[in-house]
Amino acid sequence: MVRLLLGRLAGLVAVLVAISVMVFVIFNVIPGGDPALRLAGRHPTQQNIRQIRHDWGFDQPLYTQYFDMMNHLFIERDLISYQDQTPVLPAIRRGIPRTLSLAIGAALIWMIFGITIGVLSGLYQGRWLDRVLTVVALAGVSIPIFWLGAVLLYLLTYKYHSWPVFSWIPPGGYVPFTQDPAGWATHLFLPWITLAVVSIGFYARVVRNSLLDTRHQDYVRTAKAKGLSPSRVLVRHTLRTCLIPVVTLFGLDFGAVVGGTVILIEPIFGLEGVGQYAQESVAHLDLPPLMALTLYGAFFVVFFNMLADLTYLWLDPRSRTT
Amino acid sequence: MRRILISVAVLLLAVSAGCGSGSSSSAGSAGAPVDGGTLRGAIPDNPDHLDTGISFAVEGWELLEATNNGLLTFKKAGGGQQSVIEPDIATAMPVVTDNGRTYTFQVRKNVMFSPPVNRAVRPSDFQYAIERLFHVGSPGVGFYTNIVGADAYAAHHASHISGIVANDKTGTIAFHLVKPDGAFLDDMAIPFAFAVPTGMPYKDISTDPQWRVATGPYMVKTYTPKQQIVLVRNPNFHQWTAASPKGHVNEVDITIGTTPEQAVNETIDGQLDWYMEAVPPDRFTALRAQYPKQTFLFPRNNVTYFSMNTRKPPFDKLAVRQAVNYAIDRNALVKIFGGQGIPSETVLPPGFGSSYQEHHLYPHDLAKAKQLIQQAGATGASVQIWTTNADPAPKAAEYLASALSQIGLNVTGVKAVDDSVYWDTLLTQSGDPQIAFNHFDQDFPEGEDFIDTTLNGEHIVNVGNNDVSNTDDPTLNAMIDRTKLMPLGAARNAQWAKIDAYFMQHDAGWAPFLHLEQATFVSPRLHGLIFTGSYFELIPEMWLSKQ
Numbered sequence: 073m074v075r076l077l078l079g080r081l082a083g084l085v086a087v088l089v090a091i092s093v094m095v096f097v098i099f100n101v102i103p104g105g106d107p108a109l110r111l112a113g114r115h116p117t118q119q120n121i122r123q124i125r126h127d128w129g130f131d132q133p134l135y136t137q138y139f140d141m142m143n144h145l146f147i148e149r150d151l152i153s154y155q156d157q158t159p160v161l162p163a164i165r166r167g168i169p170r171t172l173s174l175a176i177g178a179a180l181i182w183m184i185f186g187i188t189i190g191v192l193s194g195l196y197q198g199r200w201l202d203r204v205l206t207v208v209a210l211a212g213v214s215i216p217i218f219w220l221g222a223v224l225l226y227l228l229t230y231k232y233h234s235w236p237v238f239s240w241i242p243p244g245g246y247v248p249f250t251q252d253p254a255g256w257a258t259h260l261f262l263p264w265i266t267l268a269v270v271s272i273g274f275y276a277r278v279v280r281n282s283l284l285d286t287r288h289q290d291y292v293r294t295a296k297a298k299g300l301s302p303s304r305v306l307v308r309h310t311l312r313t314c315l316i317p318v319v320t321l322f323g324l325d326f327g328a329v330v331g332g333t334v335i336l337i338e339p340i341f342g343l344e345g346v347g348q349y350a351q352e353s354v355a356h357l358d359l360p361p362l363m364a365l366t367l368y369g370a371f372f373v374v375f376f377n378m379l380a381d382l383t384y385l386w387l388d389p390r391s392r393t394t
Numbered sequence: 395m396r397r398i399l400i401s402v403a404v405l406l407l408a409v410s411a412g413c414g415s416g417s418s419s420s421a422g423s424a425g426a427p428v429d430g431g432t433l434r435g436a437i438p439d440n441p442d443h444l445d446t447g448i449s450f451a452v453e454g455w456e457l458l459e460a461t462n463n464g465l466l467t468f469k470k471a472g473g474g475q476q477s478v479i480e481p482d483i484a485t486a487m488p489v490v491t492d493n494g495r496t497y498t499f500q501v502r503k504n505v506m507f508s509p510p511v512n513r514a515v516r517p518s519d520f521q522y523a524i525e526r527l528f529h530v531g532s533p534g535v536g537f538y539t540n541i542v543g544a545d546a547y548a549a550h551h552a553s554h555i556s557g558i559v560a561n562d563k564t565g566t567i568a569f570h571l572v573k574p575d576g577a578f579l580d581d582m583a584i585p586f587a588f589a590v591p592t593g594m595p596y597k598d599i600s601t602d603p604q605w606r607v608a609t610g611p612y613m614v615k616t617y618t619p620k621q622q623i624v625l626v627r628n629p630n631f632h633q634w635t636a637a638s639p640k641g642h643v644n645e646v647d648i649t650i651g652t653t654p655e656q657a658v659n660e661t662i663d664g665q666l667d668w669y670m671e672a673v674p675p676d677r678f679t680a681l682r683a684q685y686p687k688q689t690f691l692f693p694r695n696n697v698t699y700f701s702m703n704t705r706k707p708p709f710d711k712l713a714v715r716q717a718v719n720y721a722i723d724r725n726a727l728v729k730i731f732g733g734q735g736i737p738s739e740t741v742l743p744p745g746f747g748s749s750y751q752e753h754h755l756y757p758h759d760l761a762k763a764k765q766l767i768q769q770a771g772a773t774g775a776s777v778q779i780w781t782t783n784a785d786p787a788p789k790a791a792e793y794l795a796s797a798l799s800q801i802g803l804n805v806t807g808v809k810a811v812d813d814s815v816y817w818d819t820l821l822t823q824s825g826d827p828q829i830a831f832n833h834f835d836q837d838f839p840e841g842e843d844f845i846d847t848t849l850n851g852e853h854i855v856n857v858g859n860n861d862v863s864n865t866d867d868p869t870l871n872a873m874i875d876r877t878k879l880m881p882l883g884a885a886r887n888a889q890w891a892k893i894d895a896y897f898m899q900h901d902a903g904w905a906p907f908l909h910l911e912q913a914t915f916v917s918p919r920l921h922g923l924i925f926t927g928s929y930f931e932l933i934p935e936m937w938l939s940k941q
Binding site for chain 1 (some may be wrong): 416440441443528533534535536537539548549561600601620649651652655656814819821822825847857900939
């Protein structure tokens with residue numbers, strides 16, 4: 073286990089180094105990637121461009137610039153944006169609670185509803201409840217979240233906002249949990265729903281199919297033959313096994329949500345989390361925050377994959393020997 | 395100026411049905427202004443900077459106009475008046491001598507810097523402000539390289555710019571220019587030339603309260619990036635002329651990170667008074683119908699056009715460029731932009747006073763366009779159109795593709811480039827397209843800014859080339875150079891209008907079609923909106939009714 077953990081940690085570092093080099097190189101070869109020209113404005117003088125290149129270190133060899141950036145990011149921790157020259161790390165630190173609030177809340181919703189719907193569909197296979205839930209799940213999977221977010225925002229915070237049932241939903245923004253727990257939840261309600269809907273449908277399909285496979289396994293038949301109650305068979309013997317693929321998927325999905333999908337959601341609702349910061353940085357082609365945010369995203373993807381693997385080992389004793 | 399503005403403005407312009415017409419540059423009046431209250435504002439992202447030496451985007455200038463001052467200022471008025479230049483911290487307009495090469499200002503004695511500096515502004519503070527630009531990598535350096543000694547100072551061969559002579563005892567400051575330049579007055583009215591206390595560090599002071607000092611009615615109390623900006627009254631401010639407004643509201647709280655949709659909904663909910671960006675166009679029509687007294691369309695100083703590369707066939711032929719101008723229906727293109735603009739075939743926008751003279755050289759005439767293409771022998775010539783991918787530019791490019799196909803050109807495709815790299819790519823010769831969607835926003839409200847920057851062939855360079863069409867007509871260049879030497883005023887304006895018409899007739903490297911307007915939606919309690927092309931809504935003029 074320790075060897076596995078150490079191996080994964082070494083892999084995490086290797087992935088982050090590789091990604092940082094790739095981002096740096098790509099930024100420096102794309103058109104419009106020269107930040108000195110942008111900083112020099114629309115009436116640049118060659119002298120001023122040279123001065124900016126020198127002051128910001130853009131005239132140094134690429135590898136020097138790369139190590140300099142890594143130094144400012146990880147050691148000095150004072151990396152600043154090219155766009156507005158504001159510190160990058162405080163902006164990310166400020167965004168993380170917002171992004172995690174969004175991702176964790178949505179994950180809870182999609183796991184609870186996804187598993188419940190999947191189990192019900194599986195238990196009532198072929199019956200009307202299964203058919204209805206299947207249609208609902210497929211509809212959820214098919215809806216683009218950026219569209220759903222915009223439509224929900226328009227309908228519930230503008231068009232029908234005067235209806236008492238929707239009047240409590242704020243038009244966007246974020247309130248910290250420590251400041252106002254109720255406000256925190258109401259501000260995140262629509263983003264949670266938007267982000268969860270797609271995954272609910274997907275997870276419901278995965279759980280349903282996994283449940284159907286598991287129900288026909290020999291050990292489940294044996295448990296039934298031993299006279300165990302249906303609920304005990306379901307909880308102790310079927311669910312534990314059928315949730316193994318869900319755990320693997322969750323590890324992948326949660327990391328991807330925290331590291332990427334929030335880019336689609338946060339700007340719609342003005343959450344000003346890490347995703348919105350990433351979106352703005354891409355729009356301005358602003359390398360320092362892009363570098364920091366890419367590494368942040370990659371870290372979450374790799375880290376949650378590692379957690380998923382460990383959980384998989386815990387859930388499935390067979391895999392520990394392989 | 396304003397790469398930020400260009401991107402955001404175009405990005406926000408989603409397609410919508412044509413909206414109500416009518417525009418105003420001052421609006422929201424409801425009786426005599428009332429002092430007091432807290433204005434609740436919002437902005438989608440950080441302003442570029444809150445440092446007069448570095449900021450070069452509307453959002454930054456909009457705030458700095460409320461907090462800082464220069465020797466001169468643009469008149470605090472909308473419409474054609476916005477390009478009029480008035481004295482601000484200078485006691486009067488400068489004395490111009492040496493055949494337009496020397497400008498001497500007398501500086502007011504009673505203008506104070508805000509805490510913690512707490513001292514009167516001196517002439518040497520203006521000298522320091524200009525010299526500091528050369529140390530902070532300022533995008534404003536290019537405006538001041540015509541001052542004698544600026545080049546030597548930039549090359550670190552001198553301790554001061556020799557052409558700026560400040561005398562703190564007599565309260566005067568003189569600027570000696572290498573050659574006469576009427577637009578020098580404009581250069582002195584933009585934030586790059588605003589007073590800063592001598593000794594301000596050679597770095598961005600946007601988040602440094604020790605040096606983020608004001609001279610105007612407001613000062614920045616706090617700026618927390620990605621969170622909030624708070625403006626409060628400057629305790630050291632006292633109004634020195636009627637032209638320097640004292641401000642009405644006591645405080646301005648600006649939340650950073652509010653999306654346009656969110657801003658509309660919060661304004662309706664009564665949580666927000668003013669949003670620093672445009673209303674989403676797809677919401678504007680409905681908002682205008684529902685809240686007619688809270689919605690405004692303000693004329694901005696810009697031009698949207700298709701630039702044709704005169705170095706690349708088939709656009710190296712005048713007849714082809716003229717044909718494109720005949721082929722496009724400008725009213726149809728304005729509809730693509732949600733109706734939020736004025737159809738036009740001029741380079742200069744209506745906000746430029748008498749420089750703007752409508753000309754009607756190119757009525758929509760497909761037959762004439764087709765005939766010109768045939769005469770030029772360009773029938774079947776391959777053309778690729780470039781555009782940013784930000785809506786609705788691709789739709790405008792698709793419209794152009796359709797028009798060009800109808801007149802006999804072979805359109806091989808529309809290439810949509812990501813907005814984050816599109817504008818810089820256009821400014822590089824190696825990546826120059828044949829024909830491209832283009833847009834230009836003002837730096838300062840004077841013809842030289844648009845025409846000299848974008849059409850004078852003497853400025854063509856390989857990288858950072860603003861003359862995207864590569865127009866290089868010796869006659870035009872000479873006309874521009876002569877006009878630049880003229881003093882500001884009616885004669886000079888008339889000359890810019892003449893050049894505008896000459897270019898469209900004899901060079902036609904552009905097919906201009908639109909001057910965009912700014913759609914604004916405010917709370918019912920906000921009044922005193924005055925919109926200028928330089929600073930957009932003027933914060934010190936805003937006031938809140940007691941509700």
